[in-house]
Amino acid sequence: MTDRATPRTRIRVVVADDHPVVLAGIKAMLQSAPEIDLVGEAGDGAGALRLVAAERPDVAVLDISMPEINGLDLARRIAVEAPGVKVITLTVHEDRAYVQQLLDAGARGYLLKRSAAEDLVRAVRAVAEGGLYLDPSVAGKALAETAATEKAAAADAVLSPREADVLRFTAQGFSNKEIAIRLEVGVKTVETYKARASDKLGLRSRAEIVRYGAVKGWLAGLAEGT
Structure with a gap:
């Protein structure tokens, strides 16, 4: 269509x-x-x-x-x-x-x-x-695979499903409010999940989260506009 x-x-x-x-x-x-x-x-x-x-x-x-x-x-x-x-x-x-x-x-x-x-x-x-x-x-x-994002990608098994979801949506550019709506949780809950996930993986900025998302393949569809 x-x-x-x-x-x-x-x-x-x-x-x-x-x-x-x-x-x-x-x-x-x-x-x-x-x-x-x-x-x-x-x-x-x-x-x-x-x-x-x-x-x-x-x-x-x-x-x-x-x-x-x-x-x-x-x-x-x-x-x-x-x-x-x-x-x-x-x-x-x-x-x-x-x-x-x-x-x-x-x-x-x-x-x-x-x-x-x-x-x-x-x-x-x-x-x-x-x-x-x-x-x-x-x-x-x-979004080249830096040592930090490679290490994070290797360690991502420690993330809970909710933490992974929040990090994925963050990498894709969604705001905390938008993520909260998608996951049907509060904004404060999203902030908590993001902080925990970032701490576990050693990600210190939004740019590092985006690079991590690229390593994980989360941005592939976005780059093609899907």
């Missing part, structure tokens, strides 16, 4: 990029999707922050390299000032450090500009539904 034949909830999106040609291309891609409403655009980071504050979209698609406020700082600001807005970052950078910093800043998506024509709408849908989207071509580099 095609997307056009399947009813979808409308997704309100804003976009920001300081290159007019790139911005026009991104807008055209988003406007081609019947379930996406493009509600605003900006040409710099400060304008993007004002736009997000005014429109409170479901998703903000942001260039990393913008004047006034760069994409990383903007993601941090949005996480604090508009926590309900899910951020997808667009970039030409394939460096692992960029991905780790943006995940820690609260971004839900990381997409290379060269992949945008094929994957942007898919990424918007994925993060709007509460998931995480990483460009398949950088996922291997960004």
